[in-house]
Amino acid sequence: MNGASSYAGLVDRAFIFILGTSVLLLVGVTAVMIGFIIRYRRSKNPNPAQIEGSATLETIWTVLPTILVLVMFYYGWAGFKVMRDIPDGAEQVTVKAKKWSWLFEYENGKESTELMVPVGRPVALNLTSSDVIHSFFVPAFRLKEDCVPGRTNHAWFEAIRPGRFDLLCAEYCGDQHSAMLSKVVAVPADSFDAWLGLDSGPPTGRQLLDLRGCAACHTIDGKKLVGPSFKGVFGEKVTVMTDGVERTIEVDEDYLRRSILNPKADLVGGYEDKMPEQRDLVTDEEVEAIIKFIKGLR
Numbered sequence: 001m002n003g004a005s006s007y008a009g010l011v012d013r014a015f016i017f018i019l020g021t022s023v024l025l026l027v028g029v030t031a032v033m034i035g036f037i038i039r040y041r042r043s044k045n046p047n048p049a050q051i052e053g054s055a056t057l058e059t060i061w062t063v064l065p066t067i068l069v070l071v072m073f074y075y076g077w078a079g080f081k082v083m084r085d086i087p088d089g090a091e092q093v094t095v096k097a098k099k100w101s102w103l104f105e106y107e108n109g110k111e112s113t114e115l116m117v118p119v120g121r122p123v124a125l126n127l128t129s130s131d132v133i134h135s136f137f138v139p140a141f142r143l144k145e146d147c148v149p150g151r152t153n154h155a156w157f158e159a160i161r162p163g164r165f166d167l168l169c170a171e172y173c174g175d176q177h178s179a180m181l182s183k184v185v186a187v188p189a190d191s192f193d194a195w196l197g198l199d200s201g202p203p204t205g206r207q208l209l210d211l212r213g214c215a216a217c218h219t220i221d222g223k224k225l226v227g228p229s230f231k232g233v234f235g236e237k238v239t240v241m242t243d244g245v246e247r248t249i250e251v252d253e254d255y256l257r258r259s260i261l262n263p264k265a266d267l268v269g270g271y272e273d274k275m276p277e278q279r280d281l282v283t284d285e286e287v288e289a290i291i292k293f294i295k296g297l298r
């Protein structure tokens with residue numbers, strides 16, 4: 001196996017031990033069963049015999065499985081303990097999961113849609129969700145931990161080699177669950193420090209569509225996803241449902257602002273009411289930057 005985190009070997013050891021034991025037992029039990037079927041078949045043994053119990057046999061089949069299960073527990077516990085003990089001085093990253101995107105926030109406030117990490121240094125994750133339960137899953141690191149709304153979960157890992165590793169949501173969370181993908185990008189520690197220190201200024205409207213997760217449901221090329229595309233929408237006349245009443249409005253700045261902060265207010269015809277309110281998730285400046293970007297999308 002080819003794990004990319006410091007504790008991946010411990011997880012693999014428990015997995016292989018349990019899988020190996022199970023395969024051996026399956027093969028053994030099946031072989032004995034087939035042997036007995038042949039050996040004690042009715043044509044050879046027409047009369048059943050009364051069999052007395054055997055204290056030796058019973059002791060063996062009680063003690064052996066107990067030992068096996070205890071060894072499984074030991075391997076599982078040894079790995080679990082390492083995964084739960086977050087090392088001091090780990091790089092702190094807040095994971096913000098939402099329908100349907102990942103956002104990673106570093107201690108200095110830097111944000112990224114990919115999880116950039118240093119190789120050879122522990123990274124502590126504070127896992128949060130703003131809507132439903134998601135699950136942070138990085139198969140190469142043997143790491144999976146739920147992101148639960150209303151609480152912060154903790155996990156950590158240390159990447160042992162550079163690379164781009166798949167990061168996915170492992171908890172079914174709605175329409176675009178399968179598209180809730182990102183990458184863990186492990187780079188040498190000095191490259192990471194340089195990246196982290198790089199001040200790129202406030203994100204542009206285009207970058208905000210990714211950072212705030214808008215792009216999971218709205219395209220900028222005219223394609224329809226869960227919600228309407230932003231392309232050419234500004235200045236268009238659209239039919240919306242307002243308090244259950246259908247009306248036609250022109251898409252202007254006020255309409256866009258209202259639709260970001262309170263998407264239920266005017267629901268565009270033909271779309272379901274799926275978008276969560278963004279009031280607490282975007283700042284006023286970010287809303288204006290997004291509106292400016294949408295205005296320019298002709």
Ligand SMILES: [Cu+2]
Binds near residue numbers: 098134135169171177
């Ligand atoms: Cu999810």
